[in-house]
Amino acid sequence: MNIVFVGIKHAGKSSIGAAIAAEHDLLFVDSDELIEANYMLANGEKLSCREIFHKVGRENFRKLETDAIKQLIESTAEDDQSRIISVGGGVADNPGVTAEMLKQLGLVVFINVDIEYAWERVIANGVPAYLEKESDPEAVFAEMSRKRIEFYRGNADVAVDVGGSDISECVAMLEEKLEGYLL
8 A cells, every 4th residue: 555645845854764674674765856857857867856946936836746656656566565655845836736546645744844844844944936926925924824734624534643753753653653554
């Protein structure tokens, strides 16, 4: 069974997912890394998701994200290998990705983190491209995050509030919550 981690930007989905996958000998897949790899194959240019978003714009990035989710659905349907899948925080705002698509991927686990904590992690890398033109990027991020949290919480099979815990505490919380699902 696949376990799909969702949550706002910088909730720790990838770090937690990779740690749990390694501990349980499962394949780990990050949709952002898939977007980057697909972009590299198509354009011969290695860019981060942040750089791709900046270069191609919101609408085209959302298409790349939709394609990556569809690719994951197809690839996971082709075999019985269990995976931990982390999806980008923005899929909640992507009209091309539905809650049903996330459920097709597997058990949807919402990782909830304090918005203020997530903002500190976001801003450590500089203001993201999608917030560069905002007069108050922190307020826009907080409002966007509240809407995304509502979507994720409303469509998750399991929700775990990790607050601002460190990675090892988050892994322990999720393993306890997912006991019986992890093979």
